[in-house]
Amino acid sequence: xxxxxxxxxxxxxxxxxxxxxxxxxxxxxxxxxxxxxxxxxxxxxxxxxxxxxxxxxxxxxxxxxxxxxxxxxxxxxxxxxxxxxxxxxxxxxxxxxxxxxxxxxxxxxxxxxxxxxxxxxxxxxxxxxxxxxxxxxxxxxxxxxxxxxxxxxxxxxxxxxxxxxxxxxxxxxxxxxxxxxxxxxxxxxxxxxxxxxxxxxxxxxxxxxxxxxxxxxxxxxxxxxxxxxxxxxxxxx
Amino acid sequence: xxxxxxxxxxxxxxxxxxxxxxxxxxxxxxxxxxxxxxxxxxxxxxxxxxxxxxxxxxxxxxxxxxxxxxxxxxxxxxxxxxxxxxxxxxxxxxxxxxxxxxxxxxxxxxxxxxxxxxxxxxxxxxxxxxxxxxxxxxxxxxxxxxxxxxxxxxxxxxxxxxxxxxxxxxxxxxxxxxxxxxxxxxxxxxxxxxxxxxxxxxxxxxxxxxxxxxxxxxxxxxxxxxxxxxxxxxxxxxxxxxxxxxxxxxxxxxxxxxxxxxxxxxxx
Numbered sequence: 090x091x092x093x094x095x096x097x098x099x100x101x102x103x104x105x106x107x108x109x110x111x112x113x114x115x116x117x118x119x120x121x122x123x124x125x126x127x128x129x130x131x132x133x134x135x136x137x138x139x140x141x142x143x144x145x146x147x148x149x150x151x152x153x154x155x156x157x158x159x160x161x162x163x164x165x166x167x168x169x170x171x172x173x174x175x176x177x178x179x180x181x182x183x184x185x186x187x188x189x190x191x192x193x194x195x196x197x198x199x200x201x202x203x204x205x206x207x208x209x210x211x212x213x214x215x216x217x218x219x220x221x222x223x224x225x226x227x228x229x230x231x232x233x234x235x236x237x238x239x240x241x242x243x244x245x246x247x248x249x250x251x252x253x254x255x256x257x258x259x260x261x262x263x264x265x266x267x268x269x270x271x272x273x274x275x276x277x278x279x280x281x282x283x284x285x286x287x288x289x290x291x292x293x294x295x296x297x298x299x300x301x302x303x304x305x306x307x308x309x310x311x312x313x314x315x316x317x318x319x320x321x322x323x324x325x326x
Numbered sequence: 327x328x329x330x331x332x333x334x335x336x337x338x339x340x341x342x343x344x345x346x347x348x349x350x351x352x353x354x355x356x357x358x359x360x361x362x363x364x365x366x367x368x369x370x371x372x373x374x375x376x377x378x379x380x381x382x383x384x385x386x387x388x389x390x391x392x393x394x395x396x397x398x399x400x401x402x403x404x405x406x407x408x409x410x411x412x413x414x415x416x417x418x419x420x421x422x423x424x425x426x427x428x429x430x431x432x433x434x435x436x437x438x439x440x441x442x443x444x445x446x447x448x449x450x451x452x453x454x455x456x457x458x459x460x461x462x463x464x465x466x467x468x469x470x471x472x473x474x475x476x477x478x479x480x481x482x483x484x485x486x487x488x489x490x491x492x493x494x495x496x497x498x499x500x501x502x503x504x505x506x507x508x509x510x511x512x513x514x515x516x517x518x519x520x521x522x523x524x525x526x527x528x529x530x531x532x533x534x535x536x537x538x539x540x541x542x543x544x545x546x547x548x549x550x551x552x553x554x555x556x557x558x559x560x561x562x563x564x565x566x567x568x569x570x571x572x573x574x575x576x577x578x579x580x581x582x583x584x585x586x587x588x589x590x591x592x593x594x
Contacts, residue, residue: 144443166339168443169350176347176436177358191335198334 112208118244155209185215197232378419386568387489394552416481421510427475463498512544
């Protein structure tokens with residue numbers, strides 16, 4: 090008769106975390122960053138149909154890295170959560186905090202109880218009437234939640250790229266300036282001297298904003314022509 | 327349902343396959359769907375919403391509704407809104423039991439927005455019209471008890487580059503209307519009015535004028551339809567849907583239209 094090997098809980102959790110982290114690191118990074126007029130989402134994505142950024146509710150947006158089928162599933166669940174909540178109560182009663190909570194519980198439960206943890210990382214952002222009220226939440230594969238001030242970078246090179254954003258970011262940047270910053274950071278290579286840097290063309294980007302000044306639904310995708318118009322202006326500045 | 331919000335999202339939230347909010351509700355929280363609980367036999371008096379008119383013009387549609395809701399012979403509301411944007415490219419107007427009708431519109435608006443968010447694209451105009459038919463049909467048990475609501479739906483069809491109008495019956499029958507249509511208690515008079523005024527190749531402003539004129543004619547003959555109330559500043563809700571999307575016509579513009587129509591009537 091064979092005895093199952095004993096695996097300590099520490100080792101089990103570490104293995105699961107390593108597994109999830111490896112899956113997430115394979116994906117291209119996503120940057121969610123606040124600016125004067127709202128919150129911008131930028132990632133490298135050549136697909137026009139398989140989105141990594143999307144609308145959840147009137148003032149709430151969503152971005153993800155990792156396995157497409159897993160985060161798409163969470164996105165749909167988020168839209169259903171928000172619409173159900175808004176339908177049962179009122180549209181203003183749907184908040185990013187509540188959604189982040191529901192996601193955290195779900196991802197945490199999958200991490201500890203199911204055979205495979207989710208190989209995804211999410212960001213949930215909500216734009217308020219003033220910049221001080223904007224919220225950006227980052228959700229880890231294990232259900233960890235953090236409210237990040239100003240910006241979030243997720244994906245493989247999150248730490249390195251996050252440091253680059255931190256150097257240059259201030260809260261009074263304009264949309265063109267944050268897009269320029271995000272695109273430069275996404276294209277930054279590992280070499281210090283910039284020899285490995287790439288210039289990302291608008292066609293290879295997926296970008297959207299939560300625009301504070303739009304009346305009801307703040308979320309708006311930025312088309313390739315719109316991005317082309319916005320980007321060179323920032324390069325000069 | 328509320329108890330689950332602090333916890334892991336239930337399995338129904340991540341079940342793949344459906345982009346319909348109504349289907350999701352039926353699956354996860356059927357108690358929230360209107361008309362799903364069997365109502366006891368009996369009758370109840372509830373506010374009634376009346377006349378809605380819609381007509382096509384060159385490049386879009388105009389939909390308009392009066393502001394009155396009645397309960398028996400009393401006026402229940404003077405400022406009720408019965409014409410809504412279903413989404414950016416369509417409008418829906420309602421007649422019948424007000425509470426049922428407003429709930430139907432709220433669910434329909436959400437259904438379209440939900441589909442748009444999940445699929446990343448808008449439903450076709452025909453698709454929206456069919457969806458609404460299914461939802462009207464689901465209200466049949468309540469209609470049998472006297473709580474009937476019937477919508478009038480219209481919008482801009484981007485594939486055909488033209489405005490289209492759809493009417494419904496309580497059983498969920500869906501009919502595409504050519505040129506113009508009206509529903510509600512004053513609809514006979516409004517339809518008669520539009521029959522005389524409507525012509526091929528109308529412009530937007532002319533179409534708005536005809537819609538308001540039809541409502542004034544209906545209010546003239548039907549006590550449940552409210553005409554423009556100049557003294558209180560209550561004007562019909564008039565919406566225009568064209569390639570640029572859904573827009574409400576402002577009260578100041580309507581005041582001018584009403585003035586032109588009524589002064590014309592005095593002369594004749």
